[in-house]
Amino acid sequence: MPDAQDAAIAADTHEAPAEPIPTTEAASAERSKLQQHLGRVDVLMFLLCTLIGLDTIGSVASYGGQAITWLLALAVLFYLPSALIISELGAAFPAEGGPYVWTRLAFGHFAGALNNILYWVSNPVWLGGTLSITAVATIEGFFRDGRPLGDLGFYAFTLAFIWVGIASAVLSVRLGKYVTSAGAVLRIVLLAFFTLSVVIYGIRHGLHGITAGDLKPSWAVFLALTPVLLFNFVGFDVPSSAAEEMRDPQRDVPFAIIRSGAAAVAGYIVPVVGILVVLPTSSVTGLSGFLDAMRAAFTVYGGSIAADGTVHLTGAGSVLAKLVALGFILALLTSAVPWLMGSDRALAVSGYDGAAPRSLGVISKRFGTPVRVNVLSGLIATGVCVLAHELSGSAAKYFGAVLALALSTTLLSYIGILPAALVLRRKYPDVVRPFRVPGGTRVLTACVVATVGLLALGAITLIYPGFATDWLTGADVNDALPEGWSGQRTAYTLSQLLPLGAFLLMGAGFYAAGRRTRRHSD
Template sequence: MSAGWREQRSRLRKELRRLDVFFFLICTLVGLDTIGSVAAAGPQGLTWMAVLALVFFLPYGLLVAELGSTFPVQGGPYVWTRLAFGRLTAGINQVLYWLSNPVWLGGSLCIIALTTWEQFFTPLPGLWKYAAGLAFIWAGALAVVQSVRVGKWVPIAGAVARIVLLGVFLVSVVVYAGRHGVHALPAGEFAPTYAGFLALVPVLIFNYVGFELPSTAAEEMTNPKRDIPLSILRSGLASLLLYGGPILGILFVLPAERIGSLGGFIDACKAVFTVYGGHIAADGTVTLTGFGAVLGSIAAAGLIIGLLTSGVTWAMGAHRAQAVACADGAGPAWLGTFSERHGTPVRVNLLSAVLASVLLIVALQLTDGDGEKYFAAGLGLTISTTFISYVVTFPSLLVLRRKYPDTPRPYRVPGGRAGARLITFLATGLVAFTVVVLIWPGFGVGWFGTGGSAADSLPEAFAGQRLQYTLSQVVPLLLFLVVGLCFALLGAPARRRMRAGAAAGELPDGDGRQASPTGRAVRSTGR
């Protein structure tokens, strides 16, 4: 890594312990914004959830556990890709990983938060919707810039909010079932279909990713080699329970025709809380009264906090990795600065908040305030942008095993070389396939005897508007790639200084030592 990063490295503070990392991952993995999308697919959503837990979630966790414990260096995915494929590839790839966060925060997270507020509190007409959305974004920005000692309480609060909210919801489902009964779930509806797979694979895999985020702050952890693998195992098991239970509860409570991708979880909460006060009209309209209304308001606040902390937790990781990349010469040097006071990349944080704010305003204008359309386009773009970066990052496992075979590996993927190849193929192949499905919904439907129509796979808000939906994905992706290339050009002066220093006999870190891939300084051999 460059001398520019060595200067910033001294500002990091070791404040993250094992329990902090566990809560960090719970806040990352249990996404409240996708629960409704999975439930909207019906009982087969649970079937595909179990299948993908085996063929993606497990391999992905094993892959990150080895990379994170073997190369516990600040920047995580950027450093792995940098060691495997070089600074240019890693820099452009990191821009995609970073930009997915403001797209997500200003997109699907923001629109669900606004929808929740309107359903439980008060409507947001006209400019009030913009004001509330901007307040949501900048509250997150304020949390991200704080020091690790303060900022780590955000994912802790988010994890606790999830556990309490989902726990209260499940208890309420049991009470509701005892009083009103539940909807039958015929065994045949659990049968998986290819069309159902195409609809679910993006949101399910998206809800399964995030294991690499603690590694972006590896040098702020007290013992990353030990804590990363253990936290991945524990949080993975916990997230399956926290995610699967509410989906099953929604299916029991709401009729299939009333489950929407945007409001499925919100509507289910309102329905089950009627057991504490309120009623459901013949047309399905829910009215909460008394303690039901109080509990509904508390749950709505918890949901909004959960959504905000999801964005903040991802930002804490993605922004750190982007700042490391810029300090290393893969982007503009002024973005690679960590605050001496907070030890966080304040400039990247503020730039991300500005981008999320612009996205919110533009998207609301383009969709004429249509929440469903805004949600579908924003979530699809977030997932595809993140997954394109994974297509490059995941193969780093195999490359780094070949390039650095003697680097101590506290944890290794079982099965030797064949095991490493298998999990890399599964993880990389599924995220690559998901990108294709997101850009062209319905890919493969009707082929080789499969039933259904490709047009039916479009998001409901874009029914009959394939070109409009495809452009909403492709145009921003091309723009993000251009931004990545521009970042590479802006990092050129720093790279020239590195080459000049190398020609003058100076080593990259400028003090006669060369950093090993694990971050441990070793004496130069003089070659």
């Protein structure tokens, strides 16, 4: 990411917008409870914790060397444009609940309500599904020699995991910022130690290596991998949900976005390369690829790898592996915290802005956080965890379906958020923009078209795996179904469409419930 953005930030970043953001009587009462404790470094660490996720690294690496090619390509085609767009929106409209407010200002209350539901609900689904099951796999792989926890152990662990995350989101921003900062530092330490272990492993045992042929891109892998990479590459907007809790959002948001971007890209490339040089691509799975690579690399501290690929850790290797496994679980947990802090605030803002029930738009006087929405997120995460565990016959099937749902709802929500920058330039041209996407409206338009096009493609391929692979590659579209869903195209599609439909109906219901609040707007 370039550093020249400082020149694009106007000297006076505190001038009021030419067109104030409309408020309601309820908004005035609730915003007075917000606590302003986020400084520039806090926002940067918040973003690093948000952007560097570890739960999908195995899924990315399972596509082999092409994962590196497409990761770099989408960093240019999506990551950079979205960073520029969010930098402009966050600096120009520094309002609490940022992503909701931008969409609502651009497209109206109803569109804001629908989009905000998708933006919010994807996070408790992600926490109760993907993050929880990955944490369970870590416990079983590193502490139980692969033996399942059993129903009692599963629920004891996952419910504790979910509600510790919710409790962290409830904390006042004065304390909550230390959770996200710790999560950012933990990621850096884990990735650095994993990289060091891979280097030592390579010196002692040699590496599989990645040839030029492995990097050659193909349409089939692009279509399959794009949704996961896009999911990894969204999140620049999350701190803006707490914009009115920042000391200087108009300067700090662009500063943090530009500086966190390169670190986040490296945070994905380094572990993916590490996995591919330690493990054969054929043995890398979406659920445990990163964990398997860690286990193999840690044999340099004590242990061995049998001829059949089974890893046996002993001595320091076993101890270090368990410590790193605990760190990995904490990293998974802290992945959820900033997203919950951001999306829960966005939903609460929509509650006191008239796009959701007023009862959800309540900020706690004690914590300065939306405790009611936090609890609701916890209940949904718990429900997702219980239903997925009880209804799914295998961990891999569960992992695939829930991951796809979390990804699709997230990607669809950004189709509403990113175009807002273009619409708001037209609707409010006189609003002070301390940061502007360089190159004028044409460049901004190109950024929006590129990002929205990729998001739409990613969402379609999640709902209908294998989309376009038959006419682009000649492959059978049914081969693209997630593991465990072979021959169940209709069932899988319904597993995605029915929840999406239910979420949109919920959004419409929330909009209707906010009618009385909207009547009392300024």
